[in-house]
Amino acid sequence: MxxxxxxxxxxxxxxxxxxxxxxxxxxxxxxxxxxxxxxxxxxxxxxxxxxxxxxxxxxxxxxxxxxxxxxxxxxxxxxxxxxxxxxxxxxxxxxxxxxxxxxxxxxxxxxxxxxxxxxxxxxxxxxxxxTDASRIYGLELEHMLSPYNLNFLVYKDTLIEEHISGIPGDVFIKDILPSCSESEKSQLAKEFVKFNERCMIRLLGDMRSYNYVIVPVHDFDHVVYRIRAIDFDQQCFEGKLKVYRPQFFKENNVMVELVRRKLLVDSVDQYKVEERSIVAKRIISSGKRIKKLVNICKNDDISLPENVERLGREIYELTHDVKFKRTKTMGQILHLALDFVKRNYQDVSMKQILERRIKLP
Structure with missing residues (x-):
């Protein structure tokens, strides 16, 4: 497409x-x-x-x-x-x-x-x-739900953002990825799966390769790669769920192919579960701050009615949660999406606790 x-x-x-x-x-x-x-x-x-x-x-x-x-x-x-x-x-x-x-x-x-x-x-x-409200929601959500803190300032119609260091994704894919070792490519594939999942959960769209950076981190005797979003303009706007999944942009085809070649289906599912669990933990640890932000977003006008209607319908088809079809704002969809991830994590955690208790002598 x-x-x-x-x-x-x-x-x-x-x-x-x-x-x-x-x-x-x-x-x-x-x-x-x-x-x-x-x-x-x-x-x-x-x-x-x-x-x-x-x-x-x-x-x-x-x-x-x-x-x-x-x-x-x-x-x-x-x-x-x-x-x-x-x-x-x-x-x-x-x-x-x-x-x-x-x-x-x-x-x-x-x-x-x-x-x-x-x-x-x-x-x-x-x-x-x-200044753009969508961008501010995106920056704040990245600050709370990603592994990275963000520093920015707002005054009236002007927004100041700190620079996010890293190698632009399109440059990395073209110039550096071909020379990566096989183990590094496997690690990059894992990171892309997690990045893809994180963007979808918090409704960050348009993560084409030039809208994120790849950060090499030297860890003992090897390099670990991390992927960071650098553009937050498309937070909670588009009506197509695919826009919130980096895997569907042609600029990321090389990364998608890397995932296909280097990871088994079970591994991909495992990394998705890991990322959802990590995001759920961040939602819980953010406490009142993320609750305040999402409650403000629920009543804010940051998209078009037809986008809200379509996205709610598409997420319902994915989750079978009828509440998504009844939403009227993007903030309501965001609230339900984050709550869905948090509740699933808590339900699994409680089940594990009960199972451990049953096994006790």
Whole structure:
């Protein structure tokens, strides 16, 4: 199935409602920042950014007039300090804004800011985007339900996101995967199964290979690979369940084939159960925080009615839980999906406890 048919052509940006705004304030995600997304749009010109092979990266490096450059640099240093430090100006003298890049590809049209420490030449990135409620739900769910914590800030219509390090999935598949050992390929296949399951459970869509990164972790005498989502624009929007399963995008065909070749069906089922159990444990350990977020999402408008109706119907066909067919919002579907995973985990755990008790003398 082509992406044109799988995905909507254009996803609208949804505003942050009062309850979500209060949630962000309560959990220190909301903070006054000295620059807005629109301020960065006032660039005087730009040049194309090419990669090491001379290919267009779809990013352009923007520059500003002398009258605005100094103020923008100072504001971006303040944002960096708020995101990564205590918000004070003590570190400004050690920072340099090396580049401001703008991406015209995709929904979010982000700015990528490169910040360098002039004492040691270490550098990092952060992103400035337009605020979108879908994206915020996606970031928060990733923070609570994935193995990774996320750092981001919101102020009015501007969203600041930290950079997620890793090798872009499409680059890894093309340049690195062919030279991986057979054991590394098996481990990657396992990780893709778990990533696929995690995305479906929490309704994170559009995980094509360039929307996630692969992170190599050196562990004793071998390398372990992890897969991390880096794009959260398509949280709880599309009506087709396939959009929330990375295996159905053609860009991931190589990974799907890797799973087919390296894993037995029983192993795939085992890894799915493991991932559901891990997500269930995270739901339980997140306590009131995830409950508050999902309750806000249940009453929020972050998709189209026809998408909600179709997704509820498709998940019902998968789970046979009639509640999915009665949902009116994407937040209600998300609530039922997470509750379904949690209840199944708790039911299995209680069954095991009872079985152990019966076996006691």
């Amino acid at each position: 082509s992406e044109e048919r799988m995905m909507s052509k254009k996803k609208p940006a949804y505003p942050v409602n009062e309850k979500l705004d209060a949630y962000l304030d309560n959990y220190n995600r909301k903070i006054e920042i000295p620059i807005f997304y629109e301020d960065l749009l006032r660039f005087a010109g730009s040049v194309v950014v090419y990669d090491n092979d001379g290919e267009d990266t779809l990013w352009v490096r923007v520059y500003y007039s002398d009258s605005e450059r100094q103020e923008i640099d100072l504001s971006l240093k303040k944002v960096y300090s708020q995101l990564h430090s205590d918000g004070s100006d003590r570190i400004f003298q050690y920072l340099n804004i090396d580049a401001v890049d703008y991406c015209t590809f995709g929904n979010s049209k982000p700015f990528r800011i490169r910040v360098r420490n002039i004492l040691n030449d270490n550098f990092t990135y952060f992103y400035v985007k337009k």
